[in-house]
Amino acid sequence: MRSIFTILLVFTFFNFFAQERATKVGRQNLTSNPKILEVKYPADSTYDVTYYKLDLFFDHVFFTTNKVSGSVLMQAKAVSGSFNTFYMDLTSNMSFDSAKSSLGAVTSNRTGNKIYITLPTTLNEGEAFDVTVYYHGVPDATGLGSFEYSTHNGNPIIWSLSEPYGSPDWWPCKDTPADKPDSADIWITANSYFTSVSNGKLVEVVENGNNTKTYKWAVRYPIAQYLISVAMSNYMQYDTEYTALDGTTTMPVTHFIYPEKWNTTRKAQLDATTDMIHEFALMFGEYPFLNEKYGHAEFGWGGGMEHQTITSMGSFGRDIVSHELGHQWFGDMITCKDWHNIWVNEGFATYLEALYIEKKSGFTAYSNKIAEELNYAKYAYGSVYCVNIDDDGEIFSGARSYSKGAAILHMLRGVLGDSIFFKTMYDYANDPQVKYGVAVTEDFQRVAETVSGKDLDYFFNEWVYGENYPTYDVNWGYNNLGMTGNEYNVHVKVTQRNNTTPAFFTMPIQFKFHTEVGDTLVTVFNDQKSQEFDFVLNGKPSTFTFDPTVWILRTIGTVTTNVESEPINLLNYNLEQNYPNPFNPETKISYQIGSSEQVKLTVYDVLGREITTLVNEFQNAGNYSYNFNASDLAGGVYIYELSTPSYRNSKKLVLLQ
Numbered sequence: 213m214r215s216i217f218t219i220l221l222v223f224t225f226f227n228f229f230a231q232e233r234a235t236k237v238g239r240q241n242l243t244s245n246p247k248i249l250e251v252k253y254p255a256d257s258t259y260d261v262t263y264y265k266l267d268l269f270f271d272h273v274f275f276t277t278n279k280v281s282g283s284v285l286m287q288a289k290a291v292s293g294s295f296n297t298f299y300m301d302l303t304s305n306m307s308f309d310s311a312k313s314s315l316g317a318v319t320s321n322r323t324g325n326k327i328y329i330t331l332p333t334t335l336n337e338g339e340a341f342d343v344t345v346y347y348h349g350v351p352d353a354t355g356l357g358s359f360e361y362s363t364h365n366g367n368p369i370i371w372s373l374s375e376p377y378g379s380p381d382w383w384p385c386k387d388t389p390a391d392k393p394d395s396a397d398i399w400i401t402a403n404s405y406f407t408s409v410s411n412g413k414l415v416e417v418v419e420n421g422n423n424t425k426t427y428k429w430a431v432r433y434p435i436a437q438y439l440i441s442v443a444m445s446n447y448m449q450y451d452t453e454y455t456a457l458d459g460t461t462t463m464p465v466t467h468f469i470y471p472e473k474w475n476t477t478r479k480a481q482l483d484a485t486t487d488m489i490h491e492f493a494l495m496f497g498e499y500p501f502l503n504e505k506y507g508h509a510e511f512g513w514g515g516g517m518e519h520q521t522i523t524s525m526g527s528f529g530r531d532i533v534s535h536e537l538g539h540q541w542f543g544d545m546i547t548c549k550d551w552h553n554i555w556v557n558e559g560f561a562t563y564l565e566a567l568y569i570e571k572k573s574g575f576t577a578y579s580n581k582i583a584e585e586l587n588y589a590k591y592a593y594g595s596v597y598c599v600n601i602d603d604d605g606e607i608f609s610g611a612r613s614y615s616k617g618a619a620i621l622h623m624l625r626g627v628l629g630d631s632i633f634f635k636t637m638y639d640y641a642n643d644p645q646v647k648y649g650v651a652v653t654e655d656f657q658r659v660a661e662t663v664s665g666k667d668l669d670y671f672f673n674e675w676v677y678g679e680n681y682p683t684y685d686v687n688w689g690y691n692n693l694g695m696t697g698n699e700y701n702v703h704v705k706v707t708q709r710n711n712t713t714p715a716f717f718t719m720p721i722q723f724k725f726h727t728e729v730g731d732t733l734v735t736v737f738n739d740q741k742s743q744e745f746d747f748v749l750n751g752k753p754s755t756f757t758f759d760p761t762v763w764i765l766r767t768i769g770t771v772t773t774n775v776e777s778e779p780i781n782l783l784n785y786n787l788e789q790n791y792p793n794p795f796n797p798e799t800k801i802s803y804q805i806g807s808s809e810q811v812k813l814t815v816y817d818v819l820g821r822e823i824t825t826l827v828n829e830f831q832n833a834g835n836y837s838y839n840f841n842a843s844d845l846a847g848g849v850y851i852y853e854l855s856t857p858s859y860r861n862s863k864k865l866v867l868l869q
C-alpha cells in the first residue's frame with residue numbers, strides 16, 4: 213500500500229573484502245529486544261481456514277441505501293483435538309442473522325465483534341468443517357477506509373480497503389494475515405449500473421432479470437483476508453496482455469478506469485504495467501498469479517492498495533504503479549505474518565520502486581531515488597519492527613516501515629554485493645517455506661544467510677530491531693614513507709557518536725582516496741565505536757571520501773585532516789585482546805595508557821547495554837591488567853571498552869557457559 217497524501221513519499225555495497233504516508237503518533241522507547249514481545253493475534257487460533265466464499269448483495273441504487281447483505285461460507289480444519297467451538301470476527305455495526313454447517317445444526321451467539329459458533333460434533337486435530345454465516349448491515353468504515361460509498365463525477369462508487377483490521381467491517385472472517393485460505397470465491401450482486409470487480413478470474417456474469425447483475429470472481433491461489441476486495445462503479449475497461457517468461461503463456465492485464473479520466477496520458481501510464489511485470493519477473497521469478505490476472509481498479513482513496521491481482525488505485529504514476537505491482541510478490545504472494553513485520557511488505561515494495569528506476573534509467577537514477585528514501589528514513593522513530601500495532605499510523609509509518617525498510621534492503625545489497633543480494637531476493641521469493649504463505653524478518657534473514665554464507669545477525673539486529681542510524685566523526689592523515697618517494701601511509705580513525713539501541717552500528721564501510729595516480733577504494737569492517745585503520749597508497753592522497761556511494765543510512769558529523777603529518781600517534785596507548793578468549797569464567801584484560809588521566813573500562817552486551825564498569829578512576833601512565841570474573845553472566849558475546857579523554861577503543865570477548 214502506498215499513500216500519496218503524505219508528500220514525504222512512500223517511496224550493496226561493495227561485497228565485503230571483495231565484493232509519512234501515515235501520521236506519526238508518538239515515539240517508542242524500547243527497553244528490551246522487541247523480538248521477545250508477544251505477537252498480537254487478533255483472531256481465533258484454534259482452526260485453520262482453507263476457503264472462503266463471499267456471496268454479497270449490495271442494495272445500493274444511486275444513494276437510496278448503503279446496505280450490504282449476504283453470506284460467507286468458510287471451510288477450515290481443526291488445529292487441535294476436542295474442537296467444537298470457535299469464533300469469527302464481524303464488527304458490531306453489522307447484524308448477524310444465522311449460521312449453519314453441513315455437519316448439522318449449530319448453536320451461535322454474538323458477543324461484541326465476535327460470532328461464537330458451536331458445531332454439533334467434536335472434531336479431532338486436522339478434521340475439516342464448514343460454516344455459513346448470514347449477515348447484513350451498513351458497513352462502518354474504520355482505519356484507512358475499510359469500506360466506503362463515494363462518488364466520482366457524480367457517479368456512485370463502492371470500494372474496500374481492509375488493511376490492516378478492516379475486513380470484519382464488511383464480512384465475517386478470521387481477521388489475521390497469518391492464516392491464508394488456499395482459495396476463495398467472491399460473488400457480487402448489485403444494480404446493473406455497476407461493473408463489480410474483485411480478485412482472481414472472472415468466471416461468469418449473470419443477468420438476473422431484476423435489473424441486477426452477479427459477477428462471480430474465483431481466486432485459486434492463497435490469499436490473505438485483508439487482500440480480498442470489492443471495487444464497483446460505471447468503469448471503463450481497458451485490456452492489455454502480458455506474455456510470460458516462457459514466451460508463450462499470456463495473461464490478461466485489465467484496468468477498470470473512471471470513464472471521465474480516460475486519455476492518452478492515462479493509457480501510457482497503464483501500458484507501462486506489462487513492462488514492469490516483465491522486469492520484476494526476471495528478478496524474482498514469474499508473476500505469482502499467472503493463471504488469473506493483474507490489473508487496476510480506480511477508487512476514491514488518495515494512494516494505492518495492493519489487492520491481490522487487482523490493485524485499487526487513486527493515481528497512476530510510475531512509482532505508485534511499480535510499488536503496488538511489487539507487492540504482488542512481496543505482500544500478496546509472501547505476506548507479513550503479523551503487523552509487527554509490516555516492513556517485509558512495505559519496505560520491499562518501496563525498494564522495488566527504486567529497482568524499476570534502475571532497470572529503466574541506470575544506477576545513478578536508482579541512487580537518486582534511494583537518496584530520497586535514506587533522507588526520509590532519518591525521520592523514523594523506534595524500530596522497523598513495529599512494536600505498537602494497535603495504531604494504523606504506527607504500522608504504516610512512512611519513514612519507518614516504508615523508507616527505512618527500503619534502506620535496509622539497499623544496505624544489505626551493499627553488504628552482500630549485487631550477485632549475492634539479487635540471488636537472495638530471488639531465493640526468498642521462491643522459498644518453499646514462505647512462497648504463497650507468510651513470513652517474518654527471520655525468514656528473510658535465513659535465506660540471506662544461506663545464500664551468502666555469512667552470519668548477518670549483527671545486521672538485522674541493529675537495523676530491524678534497533679533504532680536510529682549512525683553518526684560518524686572521521687579523522688584522517690598521511691605521511692610519506694620515504695621508501696620509493698611515492699608511497700604514503702594513510703591513517704583513518706572512525707568514531708561513532710552515542711546511540712541507544714545499539715550503542716554503535718557494525719557495518720562494512722568504504723573509503724575512497726584520490727591520488728595523483730588515480731583513485732583507490734578500500735573496504736573496512738567497522739565493529740567498534742572508535743576504530744583506527746591504516747593503509748599504504750601508491751600516490752599522495754589529495755581527497756578522502758567516506759562511504760562515497762552512500763551505502764549506509766548515516767550522517768557524517770565532522771571530517772578532520774592531518775595533512776603531511778605523522779599519522780595519529782596512538783603508540784603509547786593500547787588495549788589488548790583479553791586472554792583467554794573464549795573464557796569461562798575468568799579472563800585477563802590488559803591495557804596501556806600514555807599519560808596520566810581518568811580511565812574507564814566498561815563491559816557491554818551486543819545491544820550496547822552497559823553490563824558492568826571494571827575501572828573508573830584516575831591512573832598514571834603505564835601498563836595495567838584487570839581480572840574479569842563473569843560467573844554471574846550468561847554465555848555469549850560481549851564488548852569491553854577502554855576510554856580516556858584522549859583514547860577510546862573496544863574489543864569483543866566470548867564467554868562460554
